[in-house]
Structure formats: C-alpha cells, structure tokens
Amino acid sequence: MTLSWLAGLLMAVMTLQGWGQSQSEDHFALTARLVAQTLSAAGTQTSDEQVSLLARVVATEPYPKLDILSVEALGDAQSRGDSAARSMVKLTCDLPGTCLPFYAIVTWPEEAPPVIRSEATPVVKNARAKTNDEITMRAGTHAILVMDDHRSRIQVAVISLENGVAGKWIRVASPDHKQVYTGEVVSANVLRGNF
Secondary structure, rough: OHHHHHHHHHHHHHHHOOOOOOOOOOOOEOOOOHHHHHHEEEEEOOOOEEEEEEEOEEEEOOOOEEEEEEEEEEOHHHHHHOEEEEEEEEEEOOOOOOOOEEEEEEOOOOOOOOOOOOOOOEEEEEOOOOOOOOEEEOOOOOOOOOOOOOOEEEEEEEOOOOEEEEOOOEEEEEOOOOOEEEEEEEOEEEHHHHH
C-alpha cells in the first residue's frame, strides 16, 4: 500500500511541475515604457513614470507597434488637490490579433497638455459636450449603435433611454433591455460608440 501511495504522489508531482509558471513563452507583457514611447512618438513627450497600466497586458510579440485609439480627460485633478491633469488613453496593437485593446492612465504636468498625433486619428473627448436647444434623438427612439475601432465594425440595434443632441453621449439599451451601452448621438437614429 505504501508503494502505491508513493507512485501516486510521484505522478502528481511530475504533472504539476509546470503548474506554477506565470507566463507562457509565446506571450510578452507590455510595459509602461512602451506606452510612453508610443505617446512620445505621437507628439507628446512622456516618461515611464507618467504612465500606469490598469491591468497586466500581454501580446504575442515582445515589442509590438501600438496605436492610440482615444484620449479622454479625467476630471479628478481638483478633487485630489494636485495640479497635474490625468487622461485615460485607449491603445491597441497595430497588427490585429497581437494584443487586445487596453487602457492606460497618463498624468500630464499642468503646463504641458497632451497634443497627440496618430495615424489612427484618435478620438479626443471633451469634458463638456456640445449643447443645442434642439433634441436630435428622443428617448424611446429605435436606432443603430455603430462601434468602430479602425479594425472592425459592429452595428447593434438599440433603443435610446434618454434625449440627446448631436455630439452628446447618452445611454441606450438592446431591444430586450438586457444590455446597456453608451453612444454619441450622430443623427436622429444613429449613434457612435467605442469598444
């Protein structure tokens, strides 16, 4: 009986030998340095210390070329009591399938606001949207939400949950109300969104 337990234990150890390995050889972690280099190449000098990744991001190659998809200002500088501005930057790898889109938080000095130029023509969202007296899309309108990231395009049938003017981001839902999205009003029955 002792011999069978010893054989079972030996087999378990041999099968679990690679169990604790954290990174596969075919996946490479993307770093804040790579994001900073991408932002610097796009026109805004950025150091590694200014960039923080929200999650661990991996790619199928060690140093992929990154595209900047969007830059969104975070209006929390005054609440934190410092003079630095922060932005949420959405990035993805230039080659499809190399990595998933991901976000990074970038801290900018007050005197150096971001000026980003990219081949992907990033979307820069202002804290305040345009306001018009005329409502472009009314609550309850059946519309199409178009989500495009320059590589793929998804169109979803939705129903608007609130009134909106052109350029304003509003909440919309799937016809069965099981999924809720946000989209920018483009016309009376078309919205543009991100994914």
